Amino acid sequence: MHTTTLSPNYQVSIPENLCQRLSLRAGQEFTLITKGNILVLVPTPSLEAMRGFMKGANGENYRDRQSNK
Template sequence: MASVTLSSKFQFSIPKAVREELHLKAGQRFAVITKGDIISLVPIPELAELRGIAKGADTSDYRDRTDRLERYQ
């Protein structure tokens, strides 16, 4: 398990082994999620990386706005 130390400027460096394992790049953005005493850093993917993520999704049961409007009139 890798560990880091928080600097006096409230910064830390991600260990090289972790950066290489997760293919992290300089300038990459992260979402910071807290739950109790736990801090999670989740990489925010680039828009290009999300291309095709829903390929093959079943849209046969998709509800559109007109369906919702008819229901409440």
């Protein structure tokens, strides 16, 4: 288990070995999610990483679409 400390500037350092294991890089953005008293940091994917992830998706019968009938 790893620990870190919140600085007076409200910053948190992630240990280097975790950054390497998770392929994190300096300047990377994170989404913060709270679950009760738990804070989860989720790396925000880049646009390049998101390219093509919906390839082949079928847009028919989505409930938020209005019917043309």
